[in-house]
Amino acid sequence: MSIGLWLKGARPKTLAASIASVMVGAAMARVHIEQMGTCVAVYPEPAYCAVNRAQQDLLLGRFWMVTFLCLLVALFLQIAVNYANDYSDGVRGTDAGRGGSESQSGKPQRLTESGLVPAKHVFIAAIICAGIACVCGIAAIVISQAWWLFAVGAASLVAGWFYTGGKHPYGYVGLGEVGVFLFFGLAAVLGTEYALCGMVDVGGLLGAVAAGLFSCHILMVNNLRDIDEDREHNKRTLAVRMGESGARTLLIVCCVIAWIIALLMCGTLWWPWGVVLLLSGAGVPVRMISSVKKHAFGPALGAASFQTLLFAVVLALSVAL
Template sequence: MQQMNKKDIQTALNERKGWQVWWRLLRPHTLTAAFVPVFVGTAYAGIEESVDFTLFFAMLLASILIQAATNMFNEYYDYVRGLDTEHSIGIGGAIVRDGIPPKKVLQLALSFFAVAILLGVYICIVTNWWIAVIGLISMAFGYLYTGGPYPIAYTPFGEIVSGLFMGTVIIGISYYIQTLQITGNIIYISIPVALLIGAILLANNIRDLDGDKESGRKTIAILLDHNGAVAFLTTLFLSAYALVFIYTLIDILPIWSLIVLFSVPKAAKAVKGFKQKGSPLQMLPAMKFTAQTNTIFGFLLGISLLLQLFIPVQW
């Protein structure tokens, strides 16, 4: 198959110059993986306690900055290791296609981490300094995800690590800073969100499967091959919806939470798009549908908790 040049790829992806280069560097469609957990954890806390909105916004901004910085580390280290070229199809490209100096990307990522640390200090002063330990561990994994001698993103554990830290850990912290406690229920509720955050990475790895295989990566998508990886993605979607249904039956979540089913069409489009396979460029819409599934699912889950707060409903 003939390889597309840089200009053809930019045209196909509708990539524009100017401020949009910096916007793409943030990989905005992945930032919902930072917003959703904070929203869900805070909304669940709101059922039990009054919400401190200053803490909420500090946590939200810190999470978004850490996610954006992680994306930039990914951009930088994939370039340094020669995995990203001007022919690569993906959400990155600020370095290889837009010409942003690699060191500037790295410096921006570190500056985002620095601001996140300052926000974390404020959160710790108001709540508990143990949050600092958890936050620093999360930031370390954000860096090690693509940095360091053995990047997590190049192993079969990328989906697990991203789901754990961006899902369970952030939901737990968002709940804790409002209530100063951690309950079994908040851990349970975090699992469907963690599954869908892991699904975003899996979708990315399905799209990049052939290129990642050539570069020596050992992602889950490579180990399962295309059809197996799509089946696994389907399982993640089904598991997330099944858990929400079970939680409503055993009163961990309110009946309102079944509104997450409105996100099913996006998940179905993602699976259908990946089943058709095609080139990485042709699979981009399926990847976007996966990210949209997480966004809509998480937003509706948070809304359902707010609805239960104002309009309590039981089975």
């Protein structure tokens, strides 16, 4: 029960989705906050200009604190979901064959199935991480006074548990990608944007769609890797339902849509260098798709995670520069 074992159980390769979503939401919020300071150059100055500047100063003063809290919420909530998934799949027997080391099985080792960690300890770890996410979320909501985010947080917790937990987990009927898109895309990005600037806009919505699709790539690669075992244990993921060929095609389609939106956003914010910088990583999705076709799922997962962060970093640079 070493720290390294727990870190592996947290599935660090998947955590890029949480980081990227918060970065995208923060970047789009920053755009709106900066625009608030723009006012007409007339004398006497309209009263609303002073009001806008005061609001801008307030939002800028708490920007980094709220961003950091949103990042902690997203990270610990995802780690909690990963532990809960480990626990639920382990007690169901879905993770059979992943009790050995990753080098032996060719797939990530699971804490519960391996027997190295008692199932109840994995469950408790999931609760602790969810609790930390709740505390950070409450702090962010109180500071930003974005009270409706309590409902978003509660929905995220419920969705995280019922992904593989409960009597009828939606991850077992092919809705896992829908959950990832909604909560790692729309909820995480738009929730962060709203907490930081008190509104959401078209730019934030586009960023949320792109971030959600990029996050789905990670799950799609995972499900393609596990397609045979999932079929055997009656886990009807989208990959199982569509078949390997259909799932690969869907991965390509989602990848193309995500990259089109990403290029549009980065080009609009910082022409032409946002596009140039993003296209410098165009080999990453190609490597992801080609690796999946070759059943080299380790490199494919790394590429899927990297392109998620690549989009967020280039978007943030496009906003800043």
